[in-house]
Amino acid sequence: MSSIDPRINRLNLPENNDGKEVLDELEQWETYEVFHQKKRGDQHVHVGIVHAANPELAIIMAKEAFGRRRQTANLWVVKSSAVTATDYDDQDIFETTPEKTYREASDYYCMDRIRKYQQEHGIKDRKEDRRKKKESV
Amino acid sequence: MYGNAQIDSKDKAKSLTEGEDPIKLAEFEARIIRGEKIEPKDWMPAAYRKQLIRMIEQHAHSEIIGALPEGTWITRAPGFRRKLALMAKVQDEVGHAQLLYSAAETLGKTREDMINDLINGKSKYSNVFNYPAMTWADTAIIAWLIDAGAIINQVTNSKGSYGPYCRALERICSEESFHLKYGHDNVVFLSTGTQQQREMVQDALNRWWTPIMHFHGPPDKVSQHTEVLMRWKVKMASNDDMRYRFLDEYVPKIWDLGLTIPDPKLRKNEETGVWDYTEPDWEEFKRVINGDGPCNKERLQVRRWAEEKGAWVRRALLKAESKYTIPLA
Numbered sequence: 001m002s003s004i005d006p007r008i009n010r011l012n013l014p015e016n017n018d019g020k021e022v023l024d025e026l027e028q029w030e031t032y033e034v035f036h037q038k039k040r041g042d043q044h045v046h047v048g049i050v051h052a053a054n055p056e057l058a059i060i061m062a063k064e065a066f067g068r069r070r071q072t073a074n075l076w077v078v079k080s081s082a083v084t085a086t087d088y089d090d091q092d093i094f095e096t097t098p099e100k101t102y103r104e105a106s107d108y109y110c111m112d113r114i115r116k117y118q119q120e121h122g123i124k125d126r127k128e129d130r131r132k133k134k135e136s137v
Numbered sequence: 138m139y140g141n142a143q144i145d146s147k148d149k150a151k152s153l154t155e156g157e158d159p160i161k162l163a164e165f166e167a168r169i170i171r172g173e174k175i176e177p178k179d180w181m182p183a184a185y186r187k188q189l190i191r192m193i194e195q196h197a198h199s200e201i202i203g204a205l206p207e208g209t210w211i212t213r214a215p216g217f218r219r220k221l222a223l224m225a226k227v228q229d230e231v232g233h234a235q236l237l238y239s240a241a242e243t244l245g246k247t248r249e250d251m252i253n254d255l256i257n258g259k260s261k262y263s264n265v266f267n268y269p270a271m272t273w274a275d276t277a278i279i280a281w282l283i284d285a286g287a288i289i290n291q292v293t294n295s296k297g298s299y300g301p302y303c304r305a306l307e308r309i310c311s312e313e314s315f316h317l318k319y320g321h322d323n324v325v326f327l328s329t330g331t332q333q334q335r336e337m338v339q340d341a342l343n344r345w346w347t348p349i350m351h352f353h354g355p356p357d358k359v360s361q362h363t364e365v366l367m368r369w370k371v372k373m374a375s376n377d378d379m380r381y382r383f384l385d386e387y388v389p390k391i392w393d394l395g396l397t398i399p400d401p402k403l404r405k406n407e408e409t410g411v412w413d414y415t416e417p418d419w420e421e422f423k424r425v426i427n428g429d430g431p432c433n434k435e436r437l438q439v440r441r442w443a444e445e446k447g448a449w450v451r452r453a454l455l456k457a458e459s460k461y462t463i464p465l466a
Contacts, residue, residue, distance in 0.1 A: 003435050004269050005209040013438040022256050022444045023249040027451050031242070031464040048305070049239045049464040051248060053454035065235055068228070069312055081462035088179050 032058040033083060035076040036066050044076055052077075153184040153365045169370055174300035177243035177466060188371050190244045191260075193302055197237035198255045198262035202436050204230040206270040207279060215273060219323070226280065226316050233309045240301040243464055256441045264422060265348040267430030274327055274334075274341035280320025282345065282387060286352040288313050289382050298370035301466055321390075328394040342391070343399045350417035353379040384412040 001013045028051045035044035047066045052058035058077040067075060086093070101107040118125055125131075154162060161180050168175065175181055204227045211227065214220040238248050254260040265283055270276050288310060295306035327338040354376040357363050366372040374382075385405075391398060402415045425433070 001435060001438060003432075004271065007209075007212075008435065008439060011439075011442055013435075013442060015434065017256070017438060017441055019257055021253045022441060022448075023253050025247070025249060026455065026459055026461055027448070028248045028252075029451070029455070030459050030461060031239070033465055046466065047308075048236060048466075049242075050235070053451075053456065057454070061235075065232055068232065079462075080464045081460070083465055085178075085465060088176055 029053045031080045032062070032077040033080050034058075034062040034066055035078070036062075036072060037074040037076075038071050039073045042073070044074065049080065050077070055079075153362060154182060157182045166368065169298045169368070174303060175298050176300045177463070182369075184365075185369055185371065186244050188366060189299055189302065190241055190246050192371065193237055193241040193244075194246065194251050194254075195261050195263070197234045197241060197251065198260055199266065200230045200234035200237060201255075201440070202262045202266045203283075204234075205436055205439060206266060206268070206432070207276055209270060210273060210276045213273070214276075222319050223276070226319060229312045229316065233305075233312070236305040236308060237302075239464060240299075240305045243301045243466065245463060247461065252440075252444065256437055256444065258428060258437060261426060264351055264426045264430070265345075266436060267425050267433045268345070268348050269432050271344065272337055272341060274324075274338040275345065277320055277323035277327060277338065278341045278345045280316055281324050282320070282349055282391075283352065284313055284316040284320055285387055286349065286379075286383050288317060289379055289386075290353065293373045293379065296370070297373055304466075325394065328396060339396055342396055346399050347417045347421070349383075350380070350414070351419075351422045353377075353383065355419050355422065381412055384414070388412075 001008075001015055003009055031049045031051055032055070033049055034047050036047045037044045050058055050061035050065055052061050055077055059075060062075050062077055063072075066072070115125065117123070162182060165175070165179075165181060165185075175185075207223065207230075208227050211220060211223050214223050238251060241251060242248055251260065255262070265279075270279060291306050291310050291313065295303050295310060297303055324338060327334040356377050357375045363372065363375075384403075388398065388403065388405075400415050402413055405412050424430070428434075
């Protein structure tokens with residue numbers, strides 16, 4: 001085979017391939033899920049996967065794939081097979097979460113009740129002067 | 138670096154949804170209409186899975202094979218800074234392949250199977266990489282204009298429906314912006330240089346114009362098949378739409394440098410806003426994509442050689458107790 005690249009010419013590659021499968025099952029190893037922390041204090045965020053033969057190599061691959069071109073403080077890798085996840089089909093188990101307003105600060109307001117009580121009992125509203133001043137401006 | 142989704146005309150339009158549970162299909166389509174992403178473990182029509190595997194896998198192969206014509210020039214890049222930049226670009230492309238293989242893998246095809254199919258010519262990759270980079274100026278044209286075409290495609294596809302593919306594309310696009318600037322810088326340097334440099338870059342543009350026009354694929358046939366894939370947000374724009382966007386943005390920039398594009402018909406119709414051009418030779422496109430291009434054999438034989446020569450390292454690291462799990466996301 002002749003190429004414009006002398007390095008390829010030096011390989012003396014055959015003109016035609018023999019059609020054999022080159023890779024066996026698992027020859028690219030297992031996958032690891034990669035978690036990336038941009039800077040100290042940030043959360044680790046899942047960014048993707050790498051193929052590696054062991055955790056040490058997974059870290060090296062993760063550094064190349066996910067730490068090469070952006071700010072990175074720390075990486076975690078974990079075997080994909082070690083992760084247990086919820087099923088998207090069961091997403092409805094989270095559905096009542098936004099309905100529980102008694103768990104939100106914004107659901108608690110009692111000023112109307114305090115003012116009504118103060119008026120009825122002649123208690124001066126200590127913020128009244130400030131409020132009037134603000135209104136006159 | 139990749140063109141647009143190639144629709145396999147042998148697939149029957151009806152077969153895309155045939156045999157699918159109508160209730161699940163309706164839920165799936167409603168989710169896409171709401172703008173939600175589809176994730177690996179979600180129910181999806183078999184044709185959606187098949188088309189995405191084919192598309193993402195071809196995209197991954199294109200990144201790997203695309204590194205070959207440019208990689209040839211690393212040792213001969215003029216100057217240390219350009220060598221470093223080209224090495225970084227080639228490394229980026231190989232990294233993109235890793236991200237894309239992973240995205241395809243979440244759909245159930247192993248990386249071993251994908252690489253075997255590439256080496257044995259069962260899977261395709263972007264046709265442009267079956268052409269040689271004859272001079273340094275060719276690498277400049279590739280880095281600027283082929284990457285520009287790829288960015289248009291990738292930005293569009295990153296709005297698609299499959300979560301892992303969209304996430305990979307977003308990461309890829311942010312890295313490609315350096316490739317584009319680097320390529321443009323090289324073309325500008327040659328175009329504003331000596332007479333010899335100008336001729337060199339003009340020759341490269343002449344050689345690459347047909348592959349550039351081929352890049353986004355032949356005009357789509359209007360078919361039910363295309364319609365379904367667009368509804369599923371697998372295919373996000375027609376091939377011609379992508380080509381128009383490319384011409385609109387880059388032809389003026391090429392003309393700015395006083396370069397000539399080898400197509401006398403090329404001009405923007407001011408009334409319709411549409412670009413007129415000579416259709417590139419689509420017979421050549423078909424011939425090359427089916428194996429008969431100037432570099433097809435070399436590309437695949439080099440890939441085969443790399444896998445074969447690296448095999449002993451991978452096998453030495455293999456552990457008997459390893460077992461394969463499809464990645465999560």
